Amino acid sequence: MSGIVKVKNVFKNYGKVEALRDMSLDFPQGKLTSLLGPSGCGKTTLLKIIAGIIKPDSGEVLVNDQIVKGPGPDRAFVFQDFALLPWANVLRNVAFGLELRKVAISERESIAEKYIEAVGLKGFEKSYPHELSGGMKQRVGLARALSVDAKVLLLDEPFSAVDEQTRRKFQEDLLDLIKKEKKTFIFVTHSIEEAVYVSDQIAILLPRPSRVSEIIKPTNLKNKNPENIRRDPEYLDIVDKIWFSLKTYVE
Amino acid sequence: MNRSLILKLFSIIFVLGAWEIGGRIPISFAFPTFFDSIVAFFNLILDGTMFKAYAETLKPLIVGVLISAVIGISIGVLIGLSDKIDWLISPIFIVMQAAPLAALIPLLILAYGIGLTSKVFVVCIMAMPVIVLNTASSVKSVSSSLKEMCRSFLGTKVDEIFKIILPASAPIIFAGLRLGISAGFIGAILSELKITPTGIGDIITYSRSIADYPSMYAAIFSIILLAVLFLNFLEVIELKLFKGSNTKHVND
Numbered sequence: 001m002s003g004i005v006k007v008k009n010v011f012k013n014y015g016k017v018e019a020l021r022d023m024s025l026d027f028p029q030g031k032l033t034s035l036l037g038p039s040g041c042g043k044t045t046l047l048k049i050i051a052g053i054i055k056p057d058s059g060e061v062l063v064n065d066q067i068v069k070g071p072g073p074d075r076a077f078v079f080q081d082f083a084l085l086p087w088a089n090v091l092r093n094v095a096f097g098l099e100l101r102k103v104a105i106s107e108r109e110s111i112a113e114k115y116i117e118a119v120g121l122k123g124f125e126k127s128y129p130h131e132l133s134g135g136m137k138q139r140v141g142l143a144r145a146l147s148v149d150a151k152v153l154l155l156d157e158p159f160s161a162v163d164e165q166t167r168r169k170f171q172e173d174l175l176d177l178i179k180k181e182k183k184t185f186i187f188v189t190h191s192i193e194e195a196v197y198v199s200d201q202i203a204i205l206l207p208r209p210s211r212v213s214e215i216i217k218p219t220n221l222k223n224k225n226p227e228n229i230r231r232d233p234e235y236l237d238i239v240d241k242i243w244f245s246l247k248t249y250v251e
Numbered sequence: 252m253n254r255s256l257i258l259k260l261f262s263i264i265f266v267l268g269a270w271e272i273g274g275r276i277p278i279s280f281a282f283p284t285f286f287d288s289i290v291a292f293f294n295l296i297l298d299g300t301m302f303k304a305y306a307e308t309l310k311p312l313i314v315g316v317l318i319s320a321v322i323g324i325s326i327g328v329l330i331g332l333s334d335k336i337d338w339l340i341s342p343i344f345i346v347m348q349a350a351p352l353a354a355l356i357p358l359l360i361l362a363y364g365i366g367l368t369s370k371v372f373v374v375c376i377m378a379m380p381v382i383v384l385n386t387a388s389s390v391k392s393v394s395s396s397l398k399e400m401c402r403s404f405l406g407t408k409v410d411e412i413f414k415i416i417l418p419a420s421a422p423i424i425f426a427g428l429r430l431g432i433s434a435g436f437i438g439a440i441l442s443e444l445k446i447t448p449t450g451i452g453d454i455i456t457y458s459r460s461i462a463d464y465p466s467m468y469a470a471i472f473s474i475i476l477l478a479v480l481f482l483n484f485l486e487v488i489e490l491k492l493f494k495g496s497n498t499k500h501v502n503d
Contacts, residue, residue, distance in 0.1 A: 048399075051403050052403070053399050053402060053403050070402075071402055071403045071404070071405055072405070073405060075403075076403075076404070077399075077400070077403040077404075079396055079399070079400060080396075081394075081396050083394075083396045083397050083399070083400035085397070085415075085418070086419075087418050087419075087421075087493065096404065096414075097404040097405075099414075100401065100404050100405055100406040100410055100414075101404075101405060144404075148404065
């Protein structure tokens with residue numbers, strides 16, 4: 001199966017620091033691929049290059065066989081720090097992507113309402129971000145990304161600023177959402193458990209120089225009940241295996 | 252809220268009380284009591300002198316503040332958006348802020364005469380730097396992730412300025428505007444004392460020359476009162492405008 005997103009020989013330096021060297025990676029359509037690795041391995045940089053927010057020094061990214069030159073309607077981004085407008089209520093925040101696309105107000109608000117309900121925030125349309133918990137804020141961020149109906153969703157450590165219990169609930173909800181939405185998800189995380197739990201494919205990135213060390217594809221986990229995955233032998237084996245390969249890179 | 256109101260009232264009573272006592276001692280024969288000044292204040296209002304005076308004084312003030320606000324905020328946004336413009340223009344306003352204005356007034360009179368233009372200039376020189384510098388620093392400190400968010404959802408540069416940068420920096424721009432307006436008040440009075448005595452500056456100069464000190468202090472008191480009332484009015488507007496993001500609001 002050929003990928004909907006293809007990263008080809010991407011190089012990126014920040015001054016003298018080498019963030020990405022000759023990175024190539026394929027992301028299959030309709031699947032969730034995690035970019036997993038210790039901090040400093042360039043995973044967020046890679047995600048932002050795919051998003052078109054950062055330009056690579058050389059190499060290219062293809063989405064649907066089109067070269068990425070900047071942000072596009074085929075990709076939507078979920079930010080680590082939520083990036084919500086503090087002066088706008090939930091409804092306007094979720095509809096903001098559509099507002100920037102000049103969609104008429106009644107239309108964008110009805111789309112936004114649909115996704116606010118899908119992420120479980122019905123009743124909070126008129127709330128402001130400072131009235132919400134971290135987990136709820138990220139649900140707003142997710143609803144905003146879903147409402148522009150992009151084929152590819154890019155999630156930059158979406159749950160890292162959310163507490164542990166909320167994160168688990170969120171991960172379970174995400175699995176449901178992936179089944180319903182049929183989109184391609186690219187997910188950056190530094191949590192091994194999280195990556196194994198939510199992914200169809202895990203790309204392990206290693207730092208200095210940044211490279212893909214291996215790609216792991218859990219085969220049977222997706223068909224199981226989300227509540228049983230965490231004690232499945234395959235899940236536990238993969239978590240262990242990843243930890244052994246990453247261990248040497250963690251100081 | 253109630254408690255803060257009581258404390259504010261207390262602080263006003265404290266200052267006015269000190270004034271009254273200072274006038275009764277008296278500290279100087281040129282220092283009237285608060286009550287004498289208030290009587291003079293109402294006399295000036297009743298015979299219409301005060302209104303005529305303010306019609307004159309508010310002209311350079313309003314024109315100057317409006318010019319400073321419009322040009323100041325625009326320049327501030329440009330400085331905040333571009334480092335090159337920052338290096339080119341910021342020094343002018345930093346020098347302007349530090350310059351001893353009274354010493355520059357003769358130059359302004361040489362260039363623009365003793366009319367309204369010079370007075371408007373004085374108000375602008377007082378008000379503009381703080382508006383420009385506040386705007387620039389608030390535009391610079393807008394969260395980069397909000398700007399990235401705008402770009403990644405296909406926002407244009409214009410969207411970024413009007414939907415992200417301006418609303419995000421509006422509270423600090425407004426605070427700068429308030430500082431600028433209070434500096435503008437100082438500028439307006441300074442220009443009337445240093446260029447030509449008109450309006451409130453005329454009442455102050457004239458009543459001093461005939462030793463009518465209560466009227467002089469009444470005029471000074473009126474301008475302070477007007478400035479405080481106006482700034483409070485501005486704060487009320489500010490609170491109304493930024494209801495959603497008033498969690499980090501600076502209160503005074």
